[in-house]
Amino acid sequence: MAQITIVQLLGIDESHLISVEQQQLTEKTATAFCAMQEAALADGIDIQLVSAFRSFARQQYIWENKFDRYTSDGLTPNEAINRILAYSTIPGTSRHHWGTDIDITDGNATNQKQLLVAEKFHNNGPFAPLHQWMQANAHRFGFYLVYTNNSNRTGFSYEPWHYSYLPEAKAFLNDYEPRTAFAFFKSVGIKGSAYIDYAFWERYYAQFILGVNKALLEE
Ligand SMILES: [Zn+2]
Structure with missing residues (x-):
C-alpha cells in the first residue's frame, strides 16, 4: 500500500480496501487472511470473519447508541463515556477503521x-479450539491478538476474537496523530463529545490506543 492518509486512519476512506466475505480489508491483509483461513480449515478450524473494516460513520452510530442508552439509564455523561470505553472506541480511533483488523469466530x-x-x-467454550489454533499459528500469517489478557496492559478489555495484521497495522498506529484525530472528532459534533477535551484525549491515547499487545508497537 502507498502512503497511509489521514482519511484512511479515521475510517472515512474505503478506496484502499477490497471485499472478503462481505467485509472489507486492505489487499495485503485479505491475502494473509485467506491463506490463514485455508491453513486453519486443513486443521478442522473454520475461521469466520465477523467484522473487519468499520467506517467512522458506523462507529459514530455505535457510540451514540450506547451514549443515549447509558445516559437514559441514569448515568452522567462522563460515566456513560467510561462505560462505553470498556469495549467500544471513540469514533476516529478504532483499529477497525484501518482494514487491518478482524474479529473472528469458528x-x-x-x-x-x-x-x-x-x-x-x-x-470447553465453543471457540476454544479456534483460540488454541490461533495461538499456535496466527503469527505465521502476520496476525496478532491486540487486546490480550496481560494484566499489565491498559485500555480495552480482553478480546480473544480481535486480531491485527501486524505488517500493515504497525504502520497505521505509527502514523496515527492524536491531535489531528481529535480536531476531526470535535468538528463532527458527536453526542457526548463536549465532555471530551484534549487532556482526556491524550490520556485515552496513552491508555487505550497504545494499550495493545506490545508486538504491535514500534520499538
Ligand atoms: Zn474488534
Missing part, C-alpha cells in the same frame, strides 16, 4: 447467540 460452533464473549474462547 464456523463449527453454530447456534451461538452472543458470539464475542471472552469465556467462549477458553476451557
